Amino acid sequence: MSESRLETLEGMKLSNVFLDSLMQIMNHLKIKEVMSKNVHVLTPEKSMWHAKELMRLKKVSGIPIVNSEGKLVGIVSIEDIILALEGNYINEPIERHMTRNVVCLKPSDNLKKAVECFERYGYGRFPVTDEKGRVVGIVAKEDVLKGLLQWFSTVYTHDERRSDVLESEYFYKSLLTGEPLDKRGADFVMEIGYTDINMAGVVAARLKEFLISKGVDEKLVRRIAIATYEAEANVVIHSGSNGVVYCFLGQDAIRVRVEDYGKGIENVDLAMREGFSTAPDHIRELGFGAGMGLPNMKRFSDKMVIVSEAGKGVVVEMLFYRDGT
Amino acid sequence: MTLREIADLLDAKVLCGDERLDGVVVEYVAAADMMSDVLAFGQPGFLLVTGLNTPQVPRTVNIVGGIGVVVVRKPVVLESTVELARVLEVPLLHSPLTMFEACGKLYARGLKPINVGVKT
Numbered sequence: 001m002s003e004s005r006l007e008t009l010e011g012m013k014l015s016n017v018f019l020d021s022l023m024q025i026m027n028h029l030k031i032k033e034v035m036s037k038n039v040h041v042l043t044p045e046k047s048m049w050h051a052k053e054l055m056r057l058k059k060v061s062g063i064p065i066v067n068s069e070g071k072l073v074g075i076v077s078i079e080d081i082i083l084a085l086e087g088n089y090i091n092e093p094i095e096r097h098m099t100r101n102v103v104c105l106k107p108s109d110n111l112k113k114a115v116e117c118f119e120r121y122g123y124g125r126f127p128v129t130d131e132k133g134r135v136v137g138i139v140a141k142e143d144v145l146k147g148l149l150q151w152f153s154t155v156y157t158h159d160e161r162r163s164d165v166l167e168s169e170y171f172y173k174s175l176l177t178g179e180p181l182d183k184r185g186a187d188f189v190m191e192i193g194y195t196d197i198n199m200a201g202v203v204a205a206r207l208k209e210f211l212i213s214k215g216v217d218e219k220l221v222r223r224i225a226i227a228t229y230e231a232e233a234n235v236v237i238h239s240g241s242n243g244v245v246y247c248f249l250g251q252d253a254i255r256v257r258v259e260d261y262g263k264g265i266e267n268v269d270l271a272m273r274e275g276f277s278t279a280p281d282h283i284r285e286l287g288f289g290a291g292m293g294l295p296n297m298k299r300f301s302d303k304m305v306i307v308s309e310a311g312k313g314v315v316v317e318m319l320f321y322r323d324g325t
Numbered sequence: 326m327t328l329r330e331i332a333d334l335l336d337a338k339v340l341c342g343d344e345r346l347d348g349v350v351v352e353y354v355a356a357a358d359m360m361s362d363v364l365a366f367g368q369p370g371f372l373l374v375t376g377l378n379t380p381q382v383p384r385t386v387n388i389v390g391g392i393g394v395v396v397v398r399k400p401v402v403l404e405s406t407v408e409l410a411r412v413l414e415v416p417l418l419h420s421p422l423t424m425f426e427a428c429g430k431l432y433a434r435g436l437k438p439i440n441v442g443v444k445t
Binding site: 205 | 412
């Protein structure tokens with residue numbers, strides 16, 4: 001095989017990996033995370049001229065039209081404005097010229113759905129409505145692009161940073177069973193890609209949503225969400241690095257694995273003790289650092305293993321039985 | 326007691342969830358400033374009284390399945406906290422009372438404490 005052919009194959013392999021992870025992100029990222037919440041709307045009795053002015057001043061290309069209750073009744077796009085100018089009816093009310101059958105997205109839809117909509121309908125933007133039909137946001141193509149770029153930038157910095165600690169063997173096998181771990185088989189993967197303590201819990205909240213969508217028992221979801229929240233807060237407060245939460249849905253049990261690539265725990269036994277905390281004061285002022293993190297994780301899970309060394313990151317694996325025993 | 330009655334009792338301003346206040350009936354109340362303590366509560370379905378005013382409060386309450394929050398003692402509640410409470414649909418009240426007064430008034434009206442640390 002010639003060298004250039006080999007390179008192409010390698011390239012294809014790489015692009016497949018890239019596409020896989022892109023698809024995963026598109027499935028995970030929700031519309032509500034990328035949409036613009038600051039939506040400029042008009043009511044139907046306003047004139048097309050109003051719509052034109054609003055577009056010009058706010059530099060937007062589409063205006064959702066809502067009734068007095070905030071419910072979406074139509075949309076006016078730049079194309080409509082051009083037609084109104086050509087047809088000389090720019091001073092007529094919007095009601096007569098807006099598009100009425102508006103394709104909308106829901107806040108809980110994923111990015112994949114948005115991209116499908118862009119492809120299928122060819123519109124430049126889609127209003128986002130809640131269950132009562134009220135406009136809560138708007139998604140344009142650039143919002144999708146921005147959402148993706150942001151995601152990739154966090155993945156990149158974290159890949160750079162974690163290379164030092166990844167040599168530890170416990171990153172590659174299950175702590176509970178000792179088996180080699182195929183993390184690509186995880187049903188839920190999400191990066192703890194921030195360092196702001198005020199965001200602690202966003203991954204746990206997402207996992208909770210995910211588990212509920214999979215029909216997992218409510219009480220079990222609560223236990224898992226709480227334990228994951230604690231693990232997530234630990235990563236943010238203590239690791240000085242990023243982490244990842246994996247969740248595997250098994251038939252009898254649900255397994256959650258939280259990894260970070262940070263400074264590790266020197267004395268795990270001591271850290272397990274209730275009330276023991278190394279959290280600094282500014283963290284305590286935010287309501288964390290009660291020394292209940294690891295004890296809570298142990299309490300709410302059925303089995304828990306934690307492995308760490310100073311400087312080598314932390315891996316926590318927790319098992320939750322579906323029958324609640 | 327409904328959340329509406331509690332808002333009146335504690336002289337509290339409704340920061341979000343006003344439309345749901347009449348529909349939420351409170352039986353159990355918990356008070357804590359440490360979010361880890363809140364996470365350790367063994368049962369969902371309680372109203373949280375807290376002196377903390379950060380976004381962690383609605384997020385934690387959402388995770389543990391609490392039914393609402395009263396922020397006490399603090400002169401302001403951060404806008405980011407209100408915003409998140411709105412997104413997570415956690416009713417958020419803001420009372421000028423101290424933690425002690427608020428808890429005392431609620432206790433006197435027959436509201437119950439939760440089980441602490443029992444796994445459910």
